[in-house]
Amino acid sequence: MTDLTTLGEIGLIDRIRQATPAPTHPETVLGIGDDAAVFVWDDENYGLLSTDVLVEGIHFDLTYVPLKHLGYKAITFAVSDIAAMNGLPIQVTVGLSLSSRFPVEAIDELYEGIRAACEAYNVDLVGGDTSSSRSGLILSVSVLGKVPKDLITYRSTAQPNDVICVTGDLGAAYLGLQLLEREKQVFLADPNMQPNLSEERAYLVQRQLRPDARTDIVHELRDLGIRPTAMIDVSDGLASELLHLCRQSRTGAVLFDENLPIDDQTHLAADEFKISPVTAALNGGEDYELLFTIRPQEYDKLSTNARITAIGYLTADPSQIVLATKAGQQTPIRAQGWPSESQ
Amino acid sequence: MTDLTTLGEIGLIDRIRQATPAPTHPETVLGIGDDAAVFVWDDENYGLLSTDVLVEGIHFDLTYVPLKHLGYKAITFAVSDIAAMNGLPIQVTVGLSLSSRFPVEAIDELYEGIRAACEAYNVDLVGGDTSSSRSGLILSVSVLGKVPKDLITYRSTAQPNDVICVTGDLGAAYLGLQLLEREKQVFLADPNMQPNLSEERAYLVQRQLRPDARTDIVHELRDLGIRPTAMIDVSDGLASELLHLCRQSRTGAVLFDENLPIDDQTHLAADEFKISPVTAALNGGEDYELLFTIRPQEYDKLSTNARITAIGYLTADPSQIVLATKAGQQTPIRAQGWPSESQ
Numbered sequence: 044m045t046d047l048t049t050l051g052e053i054g055l056i057d058r059i060r061q062a063t064p065a066p067t068h069p070e071t072v073l074g075i076g077d078d079a080a081v082f083v084w085d086d087e088n089y090g091l092l093s094t095d096v097l098v099e100g101i102h103f104d105l106t107y108v109p110l111k112h113l114g115y116k117a118i119t120f121a122v123s124d125i126a127a128m129n130g131l132p133i134q135v136t137v138g139l140s141l142s143s144r145f146p147v148e149a150i151d152e153l154y155e156g157i158r159a160a161c162e163a164y165n166v167d168l169v170g171g172d173t174s175s176s177r178s179g180l181i182l183s184v185s186v187l188g189k190v191p192k193d194l195i196t197y198r199s200t201a202q203p204n205d206v207i208c209v210t211g212d213l214g215a216a217y218l219g220l221q222l223l224e225r226e227k228q229v230f231l232a233d234p235n236m237q238p239n240l241s242e243e244r245a246y247l248v249q250r251q252l253r254p255d256a257r258t259d260i261v262h263e264l265r266d267l268g269i270r271p272t273a274m275i276d277v278s279d280g281l282a283s284e285l286l287h288l289c290r291q292s293r294t295g296a297v298l299f300d301e302n303l304p305i306d307d308q309t310h311l312a313a314d315e316f317k318i319s320p321v322t323a324a325l326n327g328g329e330d331y332e333l334l335f336t337i338r339p340q341e342y343d344k345l346s347t348n349a350r351i352t353a354i355g356y357l358t359a360d361p362s363q364i365v366l367a368t369k370a371g372q373q374t375p376i377r378a379q380g381w382p383s384e385s386q
Numbered sequence: 387m388t389d390l391t392t393l394g395e396i397g398l399i400d401r402i403r404q405a406t407p408a409p410t411h412p413e414t415v416l417g418i419g420d421d422a423a424v425f426v427w428d429d430e431n432y433g434l435l436s437t438d439v440l441v442e443g444i445h446f447d448l449t450y451v452p453l454k455h456l457g458y459k460a461i462t463f464a465v466s467d468i469a470a471m472n473g474l475p476i477q478v479t480v481g482l483s484l485s486s487r488f489p490v491e492a493i494d495e496l497y498e499g500i501r502a503a504c505e506a507y508n509v510d511l512v513g514g515d516t517s518s519s520r521s522g523l524i525l526s527v528s529v530l531g532k533v534p535k536d537l538i539t540y541r542s543t544a545q546p547n548d549v550i551c552v553t554g555d556l557g558a559a560y561l562g563l564q565l566l567e568r569e570k571q572v573f574l575a576d577p578n579m580q581p582n583l584s585e586e587r588a589y590l591v592q593r594q595l596r597p598d599a600r601t602d603i604v605h606e607l608r609d610l611g612i613r614p615t616a617m618i619d620v621s622d623g624l625a626s627e628l629l630h631l632c633r634q635s636r637t638g639a640v641l642f643d644e645n646l647p648i649d650d651q652t653h654l655a656a657d658e659f660k661i662s663p664v665t666a667a668l669n670g671g672e673d674y675e676l677l678f679t680i681r682p683q684e685y686d687k688l689s690t691n692a693r694i695t696a697i698g699y700l701t702a703d704p705s706q707i708v709l710a711t712k713a714g715q716q717t718p719i720r721a722q723g724w725p726s727e728s729q
Binding site: 044045046047048049050052055056058059062063064066067068070071073074075076079080082084085086090092093094095096098099100101102133134136137138139140141143145146147148150151154158161162165166167168169170171172173174175176177178179181183185187189 | 387388389390391392393395398399401402405406407409410411413414416417418419422423425427428429433435436437438439441442443444445476477479480481482483484486488489490491493494497501504505508509510511512513514515516517518519520521522524526528530532
C-alpha cells in the first residue's frame with residue numbers, strides 16, 4: 044500500500060486526471076485541467092462548472108472564523124474559479140454536512156453569509172444538499188458560470204513576451220491568518236485575554252476571513268476591451284499559480300520582486316512575524332486575486348489602473364521561472380504545498 | 387439557541403428555502419424545490435444542476451462498502467436527480483475530502499467505481515476538488531444535465547386521476563443494508579466468522595451497495611412517447627417521495643399495497659428480519675427508482691412493461707394520501723426521517 048502523503052495533492056490529482064477518460068459528449072469543451080470545466084451553452088456562450096469543498100479543521104477554524112464569513116468565503120472560492128475563466132457566475136448549489144452540535148442559529152448565520160455573497164456576486168442560490176456528519180462542518184459549493192465564446196480565457200494559451208498582471212495585493216490573507224492563529228494561542232493560554240486585533244490589522248484579518256472574488260475585474264477587462272491571453276485565480280499562492288500557468292502554456296517567466304503589490308499592513312505584519320513580505324506574497328495563498336497575462340501592446344490600456352499591477356513577463360524557456368531583484372539577481376520560483384487543490 | 391434536531395432535516399431545508407431570495411438571472415427557470423435546479427440551456431433545451439453529499443458514518447460504512455461501489459453509488463445519487471427531471475446527465479464533478487489514513491490504492495479503487503458509473507450513464511467526469519479531512523471520507527458530486535424543454539418533468543405538475551407508476555422494485559436496498567449490518571455485528575463479535583451472504587441474498591446486497599440510476603427509463607419513456615405529468619426519484623423511500631409529489635402538486639393519492647413491486651428476495655429477508663415488506667417498500671429508501679405519474683389515457687402504452695408498475699392513482703383531496711388493502715382498508719401514508727435531504 045502506498046501512503047497518500049508520498050504522492051501529495053498535486054500528484055493525486057495528476058493520477059486522477061491521467062486515469063480519467065476523454066470526454067465523449069459534444070457539449071464538453073474541456074474537462075479536468077483548468078479552474079472550471081467548459082461546455083457549449085449556446086451559439087454565443089460557453090458554460091462553466093466548478094466545485095470546491097471546504098472542510099473544518101483543514102480550510103477553516105471555527106475558533107475565529109464567524110459562520111457568516113465562512114458562508115461568504117465558500118461562495119467566493121467557487122465564484123473565483125469562474126472569474127478565472129473570464130466568466131461570470133449564474134447559479135450556485137451548496138452541499139452542507141454538519142453535526143448536531145450546531146444550533147439552528149448557526150445555520151442561519153452561515154446562510155446569511157452565503158446570501159450576502161450571492162447578492163454581491165449576482166448569482167442565484169438554486170439548491171443543494173443538507174446532511175448530518177459525525178463531526179465538523181463540510182461545505183461543498185458548485186457553481187455554474189457563463190462566458191462569451193470569444194472571451195473565454197484558459198491557463199494554457201499565454202505566449203512568450205506577454206505581460207504578467209495581478210489584481211489587488213498579495214500576502215495579506217496569509218498574514219491575517221498568522222494574526223488570527225496567534226490570537227487563538229493567546230486565548231487558549233488565557234481565555235480572559237482580549238484579542239489584540241487593532242484597527243491597523245483590520246485589512247489583513249478581513250482579507251483572511253472575507254476575501255472577495257474579482258468579478259469586478261472581469262467586467263473591467265471587458266470594458267477595457269482586453270481579453271487576457273491566460274488567467275488563473277490566486278488561491279494557493281502566486282508562485283504555485285504562476286507555475287501552473289507557465290506549465291500549461293509551455294512558457295518561462297520573470298517576476299520583478301519590487302513590482303509585487305504588497306499592502307503596507309502586510310509589510311508591517313511580515314516584519315513582526317519575521318516573514319519576508321515577498322515570500323508571503325508568493326506562497327501565502329488565499330488572496331483570491333486574478334493572475335493573468337496580456338499581449339504587450341495591450342499594456343497601455345491598463346498601465347494606470349490602480350487595481351491591476353504588471354509584475355513581470357513570460358519567456359520562451361519553460362525551465363526558467365524566476366524572481367528577479369532590482370540588483371539583477373534571479374532565483375527560481377518554487378511552489379509550496381497546500382492542503383487543497385482544484386482539478 | 388435552538389437544537390438542530392428539533393427542526394429536523396426537512397424543517398432545516400424549509401428554513402433555508404424560505405430565506406433564499408428569488409432567482410434574478412433570466413437563465414434561472416427553477417431554484418430550490420425539485421430534484422435539480424433548472425436553467426435555460428438553448429432554444430430547445432433546459433439545463434439541470436444538482437449536488438449530493440455523501441458522508442462516511444452517515445451515508446456509508448466502509449466496514450462493508452467497497453470503495454469501488456461507493457464511487458459508483460455517488461455518481462448514481464447525482465445522476466438519479468437528473469433522471470427524476472426526465473433529463474440525461476452530461477457532466478459530473480467530484481469533490482473529495484479524505485484523511486491520510488487512505489492509501490493511494492484506495493483512491494484508485496474509488497475512482498474506478500466513479501469511472502465505471504460515468505461510462506454506464508454516459509456522463510463526462512470533468513473536474514472536482516480534492517482536499518484533506520480530519521477524519522473520514524466525504525464525497526460531493528455535482529451533475530449537469532440536459533432535457534428538451536417539452537419533456538422536462540417537475541414534481542408539482544401532476545393532476546387528480548393520474549396513474550402513479552414506479553420503476554423496478556422497492557425495499558431491496560433497505561433489506562440489503564439490514565443484512566450487511568447484521569454481518570458486521572457478527573464480524574465485530576468474532577472476526578474469524580465468515581460472512582453469511584449467500585447467493586439468494588446477492589440481489590439485496592447489490593441493490594444496497596451498487597444501485598443504478600434509471601436513465602434507461604428516461605430513454606424508454608421517450609421511446610414510448612410518454613411525458614410523465616410529475617416525477618421524483620425514490621431516494622428516501624416511496625412514502626416520503628409520494629408525499630413530496632402530492633404536496634407540490636396539491637393532490638391526494640391512493641396506493642394499492644398489493645401492487646407494490648417487491649422482489650422475492652425482499653419478501654424472504656423481510657420475513658427473517660420480522661419487517662413488513664410493505665413497510666420496507668414504503669420507508670426503506672435508497673432504491674433510486676423513479677416514481678412518476680401519467681395521464682390515465684397513457685396507461686395502455688406501458689401496462690405490459692415489466693420495468694414499470696402502476697401502484698395507484700392521484701386524487702383531488704390533498705389531505706388523503708393513503709395505502710389501500712385488498713380488503714378495502716385505508717391507512718394514511720406517513721414519511722419516516724432520513725439523514726439526508728436534497729433541496
